[in-house]
Amino acid sequence: MSTHPAKPSMRDSLVAAAFQLFLERGYEQTTVDDIVKTAGVGRRSFFRYFPSKEDVVFPDHEQCLADMTEFLAASADTDDPMARVCDAARLVMRMYAENPTFSVQRYRLTREVAGLRTYExxxxxxxxxxxxxxxxxxxxxxxDGTLRANVVAAAVVAAHNHALRHWLRSGGEGDPLAEVDRALEFVRDTWRPDGAAAETPAEEAEDVVVVITKRSTPMWRVVREVESSLGEG
Amino acid sequence: MSTHPAKPSMRDSLVAAAFQLFLERGYEQTTVDDIVKTAGVGRRSFFRYFPSKEDVVFPDHEQCLADMTEFLAASADTDDPMARVCDAARLVMRMYAENPTFSVQRYRLTREVAGLRTYExxxxxxxxxxxxxxxxxxxxxxxDGTLRANVVAAAVVAAHNHALRHWLRSGGEGDPLAEVDRALEFVRDTWRPDGAAAETPAEEAEDVVVVITKRSTPMWRVVREVESSLGEG
Known part of the structure; x- marks a missing residue:
């Protein structure tokens, strides 16, 4: 029985070696041969894990895509589909948030290398x-199901990426999961089930009060509701 | 003075030669040398117009991007930004619609060649x-301006691409401009100007009154606003 701490897997070693070299000498200047030499493994080991040099830059996306697919496949018909896709998007943010240093390094790399931008x-x-x-x-x-699905999916991805980019640009400061929650809340507010419009936009809660009432509601009840929303009731 | 019909430009000839070869022998099997030989021009002429073989597949996007940028830059502050981005998206659909045969051929090519998918x-x-x-x-x-801008831009692109793909899959049948209008209308309905979608959903306008007010607003002004919204003021 070994008392050594858990050894990183060969796959992890290859990713670590690759990023060490990318940061030291640049992505373009690093070859797969350099990576396997630094990791102390054979060339074939690299290609067992990664089809190309680009793939080693994004080692977790395949697993995350598989997790997302599985998560969505496990949905019940009673689940709110909007909530479900937002939760699915959070899986991606969680992957980035698990390793802020790596995520920020990779972000900087993808800014510099056009091929990685395209891969991303x-x-x-x-x-x-x-x-x-x-x-x-x-x-x-x-x-309008297909159109709606395509537009909503694009909106969820855009909201997720908005939060992700903001966090990565800041160098990994702050709480990316709170940021993605705020961004996804905007999408949720945009498409409430059955047109039940945004009741209290979270991002404006500090500044504004939103009151939604039926036209038939007596005035005194509206006023009471406004007062209690304003914290004056 | 020549009585010949207008000769295609060298650029057009290169595109025509490239597509002829791509269809005959496949994209991967066609080299730039093959293209210039078929077009009857020199290799340098090709690279004067197209940085790479991939670029000849999408010869009109640079111009269309420039047109879109110019169109948006020419906007007035009084233009409805939602209407403006939908009109900008229509410029792209118009480019595809101008040459249905070419657009459908290219669509089939991009389905087959992974590198072209990524380029697209x-x-x-x-x-x-x-x-x-x-x-x-x-x-x-x-x-929430930046987030809103990113999500709306993604939604417009998704709606446009929904209509475009549908038209291309059908082999270029029907009116793509009518299709994109319908798809963009969905996006317009989602975000009415000044966030009116969230504030007064059209389908509920008869039933509810929404009042949004700053927390610091004096109570008497809130009441007056509610009253006037209810039509009781």
């Missing part, structure tokens, strides 16, 4: 497609 | 960024 776009597209596939099946009864 | 994603991303940049400046006064 194709990953983002696969997330969007996964969300869209789920929504298309959930919205199948709606006349 | 990067073009789509540039359109989304162009729309997003415009919306960010128009929504600059809003607290």
């Amino acid at each position: 776009l194709s990953v983002v597209w696969r997330y969007e497609k996964t969300l869209g596939d789920y929504l298309r099946s959930r919205f199948a009864d709606r006349r | 994603l990067s073009v789509v991303w540039r359109y989304e960024k162009t729309l997003g940049d415009y919306l960010r400046s128009r929504f600059a006064d809003r607290r």
Whole structure:
């Protein structure tokens, strides 16, 4: 029995070696041969884990896509599809948040290397497609179901990426999960089930009070509601 | 003076030669040398117009991106930003609609060649960024302006691409401009100007009154606003 701490897997070692070299000498200047030499493994080991040098930059997306697909497949028909896709998007943010240093390093790398930007776009597209596939099946009864599914999936991805980019640009400061919650809340508010409009936009809670009332509500009840919302009641 | 019909430009000839070869022998099997030979021009002429073989597949996007940027830059502050980005998206659909045969051929090619799919994603991303940049400046006064701009830009692009894909899959049948109008209308309905979607959902306008007010607003003003909204003031 060994008393050593858990050894990193060969896959982890390859990722670590690759990023060490990317940061030291640049992505373009690093070859797969350099990576395997630094990691102390054979060239074939690299390609067992990663089809190309680009793939080692995004080692967790395949697993995360698989997790997202599984999570959505496990949905019940009674689940609110909007809540479900927002939770699915949170899985991605959680992956980034688990390793802020790595996420920020990678972000800087993708800013510099056009090929990685493109690779990232194709990953983002696969997330969007996964969300869209789920929504298309959930919205199948709606006349505008396919269109709605595509637009909502794009909106969820855009909101997620808005929060993600903001966090990465800040160098990984703050709570990315709180940021993504705020951004996804905007999407939730945009498409309330059955047109039940935004009741209290979270991001404006400090400044404004929103009161929604039926036209038939007596005036005294409206006033009381406003007063209690303002904390004056 | 020649009585010949207008000769296609060298650029057009290169595109035509490239597509002829791509269809005959496949994209991967066609080299730039093959293209210039078929077009009867020199290799340097190709690279004067197209940085790479991929670029010849999408010969019109640079111009269309430039047109979109110019169109948005020419906006007045009084223009409804939502209407403006939808009109900007229509410019792209118009480009595809101008040459249905070419558009459908290219669509089939991009389905088959992974590298072209990725190239296309990067073009789509540039359109989304162009729309997003415009919306960010128009929504600059809003607290959630950047997030809103990013989500709306993504939604417009998704709606456009929904209509475009549907038309391309059908082999270029029907009216793509009518299809994109319908898809964009969904986005317009989602975000009415000044966030009116969230504040007074059209389908509930008969039933509810929504009042949004700053916390610091004096109570008497809130009451007056509620009364006037209810039509009792």
